Amino acid sequence: MERQQILDLYEWSSGVCFRHPERGPVATVCVKTIRPRGVGQHEVRACEDCLIAMEDIRREAARRAGSEYEPGRVGEGDV
Template identity: 80%
Template structure:
């Protein structure tokens, strides 16, 4: 799959990337919702470059294990 096809599998919204907070608000994907005790909830978000990096890691792990790689399943945001 091409980069844009993978990115299109996700729901995008403005946010701050967990790896690049200095970039400020950019289009991001929610990876996980953290719920610390007494602190509400906090979304961990990733920009497109980070998301593609994580998809590359998943693709390589699938190749090594002999399983099928299916893009579009990074994170588990459940807001």
């Protein structure tokens, strides 16, 4: 699957990437919602490059586990 096809599987909005906060608001996707004690909730957001890197990690983990890789599921907690 091509890069743009993978990116199109996600819902994008403006936000700050957890790995690149110095870039400021860019197109991001929520990969996780965390709920720190006493602070409410916070979305962990990733930019396009970081999302593709996470998809690559998932693809490799699936290959090693002998599982089928299914793109578009970053943040769901499975391979």
